[in-house]
Amino acid sequence: MTPGNTTMTRDTILKVEHLSMRFGGLMAINDLSLEAKRGEITALIGPNGAGKTTVFNCITGFYKPTMGMITLTQKDGDQFLLERLSDFEITKKAKVARTFQNIRLFSGLTVLENLLVAQHNKLMKASGYTIMGLLGLGSYKREADGAIELARQWLEKADLIDRADDPAGDLPYGAQRRLEIARAMCTGPELLCLDEPAAGLNPKESLALNTLLNSIRDETGTSILLIEHDMSVVMEISDHVVVLEYGQKISDGTPDHVKNDPKVIAAYLGVDDDELEEVMHEELDGGSH
Amino acid sequence: MPNTNSSANETAPGVMAQAVREGLFAGVLAFGMFLLYVGIETYQNIDNALVWRTRWGLLAIFVLVAAVGRFLIVGFVKPRLDRRKLSKAKAGIPEVSDDKGFFHKNFLKLSMLALVLYPPIVVSLYGVQGSLKFVDNFGIQILIYVMLAWGLNVVVGLAGLLDLGYVAFYAVGAYSYALLSDTFGLSFWLLLPLAGILAAFWGIILGFPVLRLRGDYLAIVTLAFGEIIRLVLMNWSDVTGGTAGISGIAKASIFGIWSFDVGADNNFAKVFGLPMSSAYYKIFLFYVILALCLITAYVTIKLRSMPIGRAWEALREDEIACRSLGIDTVKTKLTAFAIGAMFGGFAGSFFAARQGFVSPESFVFLESAVILAIVVLGGMGSLTGIAIAAVVMIGGTELLREMEFLKHVFGPDFTPELYRMLLFGLAMVAVMLFKPRGFVGSREPTAFLKERKAVSGSFTKEGHG
Amino acid sequence: MEYFIQQLLNGLTLGSIYGLVAIGYTMVYGIIGMINFAHGDIFMLGGFAALIAFLVLTSFIAGVPVALALLIMMVVAMLVTSLWNWTIERVAYRPLRGSFRLAPLITAIGMSIVLSNFIQVTQGPRNKPIPPLINDVYHFGDVTVSLKQLVIVVVTAVLLTVFWYIVNKTPLGRAQRATEQDRKMAALLGVDVDRTISITFIMGAALAAVAGTMYLMYYGVASFADGFIPGVKAFTAAVLGGIGSLPGAVLGGLLIGLIESLWSAYFSIAYKDVATFAILAFVLIFKPTGILGRPEVEKV
Numbered sequence A: 001m002t003p004g005n006t007t008m009t010r011d012t013i014l015k016v017e018h019l020s021m022r023f024g025g026l027m028a029i030n031d032l033s034l035e036a037k038r039g040e041i042t043a044l045i046g047p048n049g050a051g052k053t054t055v056f057n058c059i060t061g062f063y064k065p066t067m068g069m070i071t072l073t074q075k076d077g078d079q080f081l082l083e084r085l086s087d088f089e090i091t092k093k094a095k096v097a098r099t100f101q102n103i104r105l106f107s108g109l110t111v112l113e114n115l116l117v118a119q120h121n122k123l124m125k126a127s128g129y130t131i132m133g134l135l136g137l138g139s140y141k142r143e144a145d146g147a148i149e150l151a152r153q154w155l156e157k158a159d160l161i162d163r164a165d166d167p168a169g170d171l172p173y174g175a176q177r178r179l180e181i182a183r184a185m186c187t188g189p190e191l192l193c194l195d196e197p198a199a200g201l202n203p204k205e206s207l208a209l210n211t212l213l214n215s216i217r218d219e220t221g222t223s224i225l226l227i228e229h230d231m232s233v234v235m236e237i238s239d240h241v242v243v244l245e246y247g248q249k250i251s252d253g254t255p256d257h258v259k260n261d262p263k264v265i266a267a268y269l270g271v272d273d274d275e276l277e278e279v280m281h282e283e284l285d286g287g288s289h
Numbered sequence B: 001m002p003n004t005n006s007s008a009n010e011t012a013p014g015v016m017a018q019a020v021r022e023g024l025f026a027g028v029l030a031f032g033m034f035l036l037y038v039g040i041e042t043y044q045n046i047d048n049a050l051v052w053r054t055r056w057g058l059l060a061i062f063v064l065v066a067a068v069g070r071f072l073i074v075g076f077v078k079p080r081l082d083r084r085k086l087s088k089a090k091a092g093i094p095e096v097s098d099d100k101g102f103f104h105k106n107f108l109k110l111s112m113l114a115l116v117l118y119p120p121i122v123v124s125l126y127g128v129q130g131s132l133k134f135v136d137n138f139g140i141q142i143l144i145y146v147m148l149a150w151g152l153n154v155v156v157g158l159a160g161l162l163d164l165g166y167v168a169f170y171a172v173g174a175y176s177y178a179l180l181s182d183t184f185g186l187s188f189w190l191l192l193p194l195a196g197i198l199a200a201f202w203g204i205i206l207g208f209p210v211l212r213l214r215g216d217y218l219a220i221v222t223l224a225f226g227e228i229i230r231l232v233l234m235n236w237s238d239v240t241g242g243t244a245g246i247s248g249i250a251k252a253s254i255f256g257i258w259s260f261d262v263g264a265d266n267n268f269a270k271v272f273g274l275p276m277s278s279a280y281y282k283i284f285l286f287y288v289i290l291a292l293c294l295i296t297a298y299v300t301i302k303l304r305s306m307p308i309g310r311a312w313e314a315l316r317e318d319e320i321a322c323r324s325l326g327i328d329t330v331k332t333k334l335t336a337f338a339i340g341a342m343f344g345g346f347a348g349s350f351f352a353a354r355q356g357f358v359s360p361e362s363f364v365f366l367e368s369a370v371i372l373a374i375v376v377l378g379g380m381g382s383l384t385g386i387a388i389a390a391v392v393m394i395g396g397t398e399l400l401r402e403m404e405f406l407k408h409v410f411g412p413d414f415t416p417e418l419y420r421m422l423l424f425g426l427a428m429v430a431v432m433l434f435k436p437r438g439f440v441g442s443r444e445p446t447a448f449l450k451e452r453k454a455v456s457g458s459f460t461k462e463g464h465g
Numbered sequence C: 001m002e003y004f005i006q007q008l009l010n011g012l013t014l015g016s017i018y019g020l021v022a023i024g025y026t027m028v029y030g031i032i033g034m035i036n037f038a039h040g041d042i043f044m045l046g047g048f049a050a051l052i053a054f055l056v057l058t059s060f061i062a063g064v065p066v067a068l069a070l071l072i073m074m075v076v077a078m079l080v081t082s083l084w085n086w087t088i089e090r091v092a093y094r095p096l097r098g099s100f101r102l103a104p105l106i107t108a109i110g111m112s113i114v115l116s117n118f119i120q121v122t123q124g125p126r127n128k129p130i131p132p133l134i135n136d137v138y139h140f141g142d143v144t145v146s147l148k149q150l151v152i153v154v155v156t157a158v159l160l161t162v163f164w165y166i167v168n169k170t171p172l173g174r175a176q177r178a179t180e181q182d183r184k185m186a187a188l189l190g191v192d193v194d195r196t197i198s199i200t201f202i203m204g205a206a207l208a209a210v211a212g213t214m215y216l217m218y219y220g221v222a223s224f225a226d227g228f229i230p231g232v233k234a235f236t237a238a239v240l241g242g243i244g245s246l247p248g249a250v251l252g253g254l255l256i257g258l259i260e261s262l263w264s265a266y267f268s269i270a271y272k273d274v275a276t277f278a279i280l281a282f283v284l285i286f287k288p289t290g291i292l293g294r295p296e297v298e299k300v
Helices: A052-059 A087-092 A111-117 A120-126 A131-135 A140-157 A173-185 A203-220 A231-237 A255-259 A262-271 A273-288 B002-034 B056-091 B107-158 B167-184 B188-210 B215-235 B279-304 B307-317 B319-324 B329-355 B365-378 B383-401 B406-410 B416-434 C002-032 C039-060 C066-096 C102-123 C147-169 C171-181 C183-188 C193-219 C224-241 C246-266 C272-286
Strands: A012-023 A026-037 A041-045 A067-073 A079-081 A096-098 A191-195 A223-227 A240-245 A248-253 B040-044 B050-054 C137-140 C143-146
Touching (some): A026 A248, A041 A052, A041 A231, A052 A067, A052 A191, A087 B319, A111 B307, A120 B307, A173 A191, A173 A203, A203 A223, A240 A255, A248 A262, B002 C066, B107 B279, B107 B307, B188 B329, B188 C272, B279 B307, B307 B319, B319 B329, B365 B383, B365 C102, C002 C039, C002 C193, C039 C102, C039 C193, C066 C102, C143 C147, C183 C193
Parallel strands (some): A041 A240
Antiparallel strands (some): A067 A079, B040 B050, C137 C143
C-alpha cells in the first residue's frame, strides 16, 4: 500500500513506467511504459523475442526489473508497487494472478484439488493457520465447503465439470489451458495475466477460450493482460493492444489502430523471417485452393 | 494365431543360442568380479601378518550361479514374460474389478485389530517371558520404523523435499529425553511432547537457511546436518557422554500411576501380584508406540486434506506454480520440515525410554537411508504402502536373526546376522527394479465432487527440492 | 610457517584422493543426473583389489620393485572396479533410467549397502593392515615430505591430465558432453548413449580405484567400512565445487582436504568433519550451486 503516482486515474489498474530489464549484456526490455485499464482486456503482442514474457515476469515478480516502476491500483484505491513485492506476495496482496506459456498444473492432483490449492491463503486463514482446523474449531468447515463451491462454479464456466475428479495431467491440452485460467481465477484476482493462452489450441478450443475470457471480463470485472501470437484471438477480444519489438513499445491503441500501423506491419512482415514465411505460406495455400 | 505360434517356435533355437551366449558371458563377468574377493580370502595369521588362501570352490559356485541364472532368465523366464505380456496386450486392458475381497475392503480395520490383539495373542502362545522377543524385536522395532517413515513421508512423500539427514531429529528427540530426564528428573509423559517440540524447533533452525536450495544440493546439506549433529553428540563428551552415550535413562511409567522400576513400590508386577518380568514394560511400550503411530497417521491424514497439506503436495508437483498462486513456499517447506522433525522427535524420545540407553551409534547415516528407503519402497505419500514396506524390510531382517535352523544347513559357523544388511540392500535394489514407484504407487485425492478416484502414479511428480 | 606448509602438503595429498573420487560422482551426476551413492564403495572395492593383488604378488615374487608392484596393484584395481561398476550400472541403474527420480537414488543406496556388506562377509570385518610400501622421506628445513605424498600428488596430476584430454579432445569425450547436454538429441545425432554412459561409469570406477590404491598406500590399511566416510567427503567435494563440473570436483576435493588438515592442525581433530560439513552448508547457502557450478536459471 504505497502511495503511487497521484496523476493516476481510478480506472487504470496497471501502470508500467520506464521499465528496463537487463540480462548480462542483453537489454531485454528498454524503457517501456504502458497502461492497462480496469475491466478491459489488454493484449501485449510482438514478434518472437520482443520481450513480452519478460515484461510478464517483471509484473508478476518472477524477475526483479533492473529499473522502472510498476504500480497496481485496486478497486478500493489501494496501491502496490509490484517491483518491491516478491512473486507470491504479488498474488496474495496485490491480487495479480498469472498463467504460464508452458502450462504449469499440479498434474498429480485432481482438477478440483488444483482449484482448491489456488484458494490456499483464504483457507489457511479460515483454518486458523491449520491449528484450529486440526482441532475442528472455527469456521474452517464452512469455508472449505465454500471453496469447493467456488471451484465448482469455475469448473462449470471452464467446461471442466465432468473431469473434476480426474488428475490434471490426464486432461487434453486445451482443457489444461482452461484449467490453468480457472485456477488463476480461484485466487480472486483483480488483474489476470495470461501468457499465450491460445498457443497450441485448435480452432474449436480457441473459440471456447474466447468465450471464457469474455465471460471473465464481463461477469467478474477482472481486468486481463494477455500475451498472444494468435492474431484472431487478439483482434477479436482485446480492447487495447500494445506492440513490442526488441524490448521497446512501437505501437499502442485499439486493435484497429494497431492493425493499420505501418510500424507494426514492418515489424511483423519485414523483420522476423519466421513470421514472414508463415504469412507467405498461408497466402500460397490460400492461392492454390 | 498360428502365425505367431510358428514364429515363436522358429525363434526358439535363436533364443537358446542367445541364452547360452549370455550365460557364458555372465559366467566370465562373474569370474572377473569375484576372483579377488571370493576366490581369495585374506586373514591375519598368528604373527598378525596378513596372508591369503584360495577359495576356488566358493568362487566356482558364484560363477555357476551367475552363468546358469542368466541362462535361465534369457532362455526361459524372459520369453515367458514376453509371451504373457503379449497375450495380455491382445486381450486388452483388463478391467480392474471394483469388487474387492472382504480382506481388501476391511484391510485397515483388520490390521488395527491384529495390532491391538498382537501382545495378548503372543503372550498366550509363548508365555510372558517368551513373548518378549516378539513384542520387542518385531512389534516395537517395526512400529518405530513405521512412525519414523511416516514422519519422513511428510517431508519427502508429500512436500517432495529430499532429506537425507532425518535421523538427526530422531537423535534430538532421544537425547532431549535422555538429558532432561537425567538432569531434571522429568517424566516421560512431559518430555515426550517437549522432545517433539525441540526436534521441530531444530527442524526450523536447520531448515531455514537451506530450503532455498534445490534438489540434490538440499539432499547433501541435510546429510551434512545429520552428520554434524551425530559428530557433535559424539565429541561433546561433557554433556552427551561421547561415544559411550548415556545409560540408565528413566523408564516410562503408566501415567505415573504404575512404575516399571524394579525397586519401586508401585511396580506394575508387584501391584498386581505378577511374577517379575521385563515383558510387561515391553507390552506397555508396544501400546505406547502403537498410539504414537496412530496419532502420526491421524495428523498426516487430517493435514493432507487441509490447505497446508494440499500446499505441500502442490509444492511437490510444481513450486513455481505454487508461488504464482500466492503460496509462501518457504513457510510451506518449513512447516513440512518442522512437522516431519516433530514426529522424528517423538520417536526419538520413545526410543530412549525403550532402550534406557542412547549413543551416537544409533543415529548413523545408514538409519536415514533405511527410513528413506522405506518411504520410497512403500510408495511416496501412501501411509499403507509405507507401513507394508516397514513390515517387510524391518520384519524381514529381524526374522533373519531368528533363523537358527540355517546353522544346521550351513554349519555351526554360519551367522545369519552377518547377512542381514547384505540382504536388506539386495531387497532395496530388487524392489526398486520391479516396482520403481513402490508398493502403493497411486495417490488418494483429498477432495472430490462426484467420486473418489485414485490418481495413478504416472501423473504424480517427486519434487525437485 | 613450516607447520602451515606441512599441513598444506598433507591437505593437498588428502585432497587429491578426494578429488579423484569426486570426479566419479560428478561425471555420473552430470550425465544421468543421479547421485551414485555406491561410488564410495567402489573406491573401497578398489582399495581391497589393490590389497589382495599386493598380497598375491608379494607371495609369488619376493622383492618385486615397489614402483612395479604399485603399478600392478593399480591396474588390477582399475580392471576389477570397472567390471563391477559396469555391471552395477547395467543391472541396477539402467532399467531405472528415465523413471521416477528417487528410484535410482534408493537403488544406489541399496547397492552401497550391498557392496560394503559383501566385502564384510567375504573378507571379514577386521581392518586389513599391509606393511608400508614406501618409507622414503625428504626434509626441507622443518618441512617433511614423504615420497608417498609425492607419488599421490603426481599420479593424480597425471591422471587428471589424461582425463582432461579424454573429455575435451576425443570423440568419446564429445559424446559424453553431448549426452550430458541433451540425451535425446545426442541419441538422435547418432551418439550411442548407452555405451557412453557405460564408459562414464567405467572411467569413474577407474579413477576411484586409483584413489583406493593411493588411500591404501597412504594409510596402510583397508576396511570394508572405508567406503562411507571418504565417499561422503568426496561427494561433498563434488557438491562444493559445483556438481556436474569436472574442475569443480578437483577444486572441491582439494578444498575439503585442506579444510580437514588445517582444521585438525589448528583447532581440533575431533571436529574436523563438522568443519567440513559446516563449510559446505555455509558455501551452499550463499552460492546454492557450488563454487564452479552453473547457476540454475529458473525458467518460468
